Amino acid sequence: AANVALPRESDELATSGAEGVGLFRSEFLFLHQDTLPDEETQFQAYRKLLLAANNHRVVVRTLDIGGDKEVPALDLEKEQNPFLGYRAIRICLNRTDLFLVQLRALLRAAQYGALRIMFPMISSVDELRNAKQVLREARDLLDAEGVDYNPNVKVGIMVEIPVAAVCADVLAQEADFFSIGTNDLIQYSCAVDRINEKISYLYRPLHPGVLRLIAMTAKAANENGIECGVCGEMAGTPGMASVLCGLGVTNLSMSASAIPAAKADLAAHSYAECRELANSLLGAASAEDAENIFAEWREDAK
Ligand code: PEP
Ligand code: MG
Numbered sequence: 001a002a003n004v005a006l007p008r009e010s011d012e013l014a015t016s017g018a019e020g021v022g023l024f025r026s027e028f029l030f031l032h033q034d035t036l037p038d039e040e041t042q043f044q045a046y047r048k049l050l051l052a053a054n055n056h057r058v059v060v061r062t063l064d065i066g067g068d069k070e071v072p073a074l075d076l077e078k079e080q081n082p083f084l085g086y087r088a089i090r091i092c093l094n095r096t097d098l099f100l101v102q103l104r105a106l107l108r109a110a111q112y113g114a115l116r117i118m119f120p121m122i123s124s125v126d127e128l129r130n131a132k133q134v135l136r137e138a139r140d141l142l143d144a145e146g147v148d149y150n151p152n153v154k155v156g157i158m159v160e161i162p163v164a165a166v167c168a169d170v171l172a173q174e175a176d177f178f179s180i181g182t183n184d185l186i187q188y189s190c191a192v193d194r195i196n197e198k199i200s201y202l203y204r205p206l207h208p209g210v211l212r213l214i215a216m217t218a219k220a221a222n223e224n225g226i227e228c229g230v231c232g233e234m235a236g237t238p239g240m241a242s243v244l245c246g247l248g249v250t251n252l253s254m255s256a257s258a259i260p261a262a263k264a265d266l267a268a269h270s271y272a273e274c275r276e277l278a279n280s281l282l283g284a285a286s287a288e289d290a291e292n293i294f295a296e297w298r299e300d301a302k
Contacts, residue, residue, distance in 0.1 A: 001018055001019055001020045001021055001022030001023075001056075001057070001059075001229075001251065001252065001253040001254075002016055002018035002020075002021055002022065002253065002254070002255070002256040002259065003021070003022065003023040003024075003025070003231060003236075003253050003254055003255055003256075004021050004023070004024050004025070004049065005024075005025040005028040006028060009255075009256065010048070010049050010052045010053075011052070012256045013052050013053060013054075013256065014052070014054070016256035016257070016259050016260075017259050017260055017263065018056075018256055018259055019056050019057075020053050020056030020057040020058055020059075020114070021049065021053055021056070021057070021058040021059060021253070022057075022059050022179065022229055022231050022251060022252070022253020022254075023059055023061055023118075023179065023231040023253045024046075024049060024058060024059065024060045024061060025061060025064065026042075026046075026060055026061055026062060026063055026064075026102065027063050027064050027065045027069055027071070029041070029042060029045055030063065030065060030071045030073070030074075031065075031069060031070070031071060032072070033072070033073065034072060034073055035073055036071075036073045036074070036098065036101075038101065039101045039104050039105045039108075040105075042101065042102060042105035042106075042109075043105040043108050043109050046058075046060060046105060046106060046109035046115065047109045047112050050109060050110075050112045050113030050114075050115055051112060051113065053113060053114075055113060055114065056114065057114040057115075057116060058113060058114060058115050058116065059116045059117075059118050059156070059179065059231075059253070060106055060115060060116070060117060060118065061118045061119075061120050061158065062089070062092060062099070062102055062103070062106075062117065062118070062119055062120065062131075063088070063091070063092055063098070063099070063102060063120075064087070064088040064120040064121065065087060065088065065091060066082060066085060066086055066087025066088060066090070066091060067082050067083045067085075067087045067088075068082070068083070068195060074091075076091075083184075083187065083193065083194075087121065088120040088121035089119050089120055089121045089122060089127055089131060090121065092119075092131070092134075093127065093130050093131065093134070096134050096137075099131075099134050100134060100137060100138050100141070103117070103134060103135050103138035104138045104141065104142060104147075104149075106153070107135075107138055107139060107142060107149035107150060107151075107153060108142070108147065108148065108149045110149065110150035110153045111148060111149060111150045115150070115153060116153065116154045116155070116156060116176075116177070117135070117153055117154070117155050117156070118155075118156045118157060118158060118177075118179060119131045119155070119156075119157050119158065120157075120158045120160070120181070121158065121160060121161060121184075122157040122158065122159075122161070122164055122171070123161045123163055123164055124163070124164075124167070125167070125170050125171055125174055128157060128171065128174055128175060129174065132155060132174075135155065139151060154176035154177060155175065155176050156175050156176050156177035156178060156179060156226075157171060157175045157177075157178060157179075158178075158179050158180070158181045158184075158231075159171070159178050159179070159180045159181065159185065159217050160180065160181030160182075160183070160184035160185045160188070160232075161184070161185070161188055162185065162188050162189045162213060164217075165180075165185065165189075165213040165214070165216055165217045166213070166216065168216055168217040168219075168220035168221065169220040169223070169224070171220075172220045172221050172223070172224035172226055173224060175226065176226060177221075177226050177227045177228070177229070178217060178221050178226065178227070178228045178229065179228075179229040179230065179231045179251070179253070180214055180217055180228065180229065180230045180231070180232065180249070181231060181232045182205060182210070182214070182230055182232030182233065182234035182235070183232040183233055183234075184232070185210065185213060185214075185232065186203055186204070186205055186207070186210055186232075186234075187203070189207075189209060189210055189213060190202055190203060190204060190207060190209070190210065204287035204291075205234045205237065205240070206243075206281060206284075206287055206290040206291050206294055207286075207287040207290070208281065208282060208283075208284050208285070208286070208287070208290055211243075211247060211278070211281055211282050211290070212282060214230070214244070214247050214248075214249065215247045215248060215278070215282060218247055218248030218249050218250075219248055221248075221250075222248055222250075227250050227251055228248065228249055228250055228251070229249065229250065229251030229252060229253060230244050230249050230251075230252055230253070231252075231253040231254075233254075235252040235253060235254040235258075235262070236252075236254025236255055236258030236259075236262060237258075238261055238265070238298075239265060239294065239297075239298050239301075240262075241262040241263075241265045241266050242265055242266065242269050242273070242274045242277060243274070243277060243278055243281060243294065245266060245271065245274040245278075246271075246273075246274030246275045246276070246277050246278025246279070247278045247282075248278075268301060269301070277293075277294075277297055280293050281293055281294065
């Protein structure tokens with residue numbers, strides 16, 4: 001599947017070989033403008049995306065602002081640790097007025113295709129329950145007003161905070177699907193600011209600790225009969241499709257331009273080979289050892 005943020009990217013869906021949208025970064029409807037998009041504007045945008053996806057699944061992530069993404073219309077205070085601060089679902093659960101507008105638009109748009117709702121930055125089952133409660137309120141409001149919507153929308157979460165990965169067995173009982181956000185999962189688990197170039201050498205997707213968190217999440221999903229995807233940059237990094245598949249991940253979403261190479265990567269290896277690779281990476285002593293194992297494997301696969 002493809003990751004989509006900018007409108008231009010949904011125009012590329014048909015030609016990229018993508019089977020749907022695994023991550024729509026809905027916050028892009030909110031950035032760089034002085035007013036917030038109203039329900040109708042959002043409804044039209046989600047509907048357009050569903051029509052472009054041609055009956056394939058579209059996973060819309062609810063508003064993930066804060067961190068490095070500023071929304072001028074919200075006038076949020078500057079924080080000392082924005083990535084650890086007031087952002088994403090934390091804002092939505094506090095500003096349910098905003099959240100309700102988005103959820104209403106999503107429920108209405110879901111009549112036009114296979115839309116799924118995904119909550120970002122979930123750190124506990126309480127947050128998931130609270131978010132689902134607001135979703136119920138959105139449905140009640142639409143019911144009361146007699147507005148048409150699709151009541152059967154699957155609701156999943158991004159697993160991108162290490163405690164969510166560790167407690168994935170609990171979360172899997174109440175989420176319809178998982179999508180691992182490796183960009184943030186690596187940032188938080190390795191304690192490395194993802195946009196600070198001075199320490200980018202510590203940002204290691206193949207750190208065995210990161211791989212163990214991914215494997216744990218996928219195992220919990222599998223045992224509870226739900227899908228576990230990856231929608232961070234790692235999914236589209238050359239060769240990583242095999243690694244993630246071997247770790248138990250069942251869906252991948254990436255920038256459209258990375259899809260052909262990822263498909264070729266998966267087609268060139270059996271599932272047993274992917275598992276063997278993943279097991280040796282999980283057993284590596286360090287990120288460097290794992291990177292060497294991975295590089296050798298890539299060399300042999302040529
Ligand atoms: C992620 O954290 O991996 C992710 C996909 O979300 P974003 O990059 O938008 O934080
Ligand atoms: Mg993220």
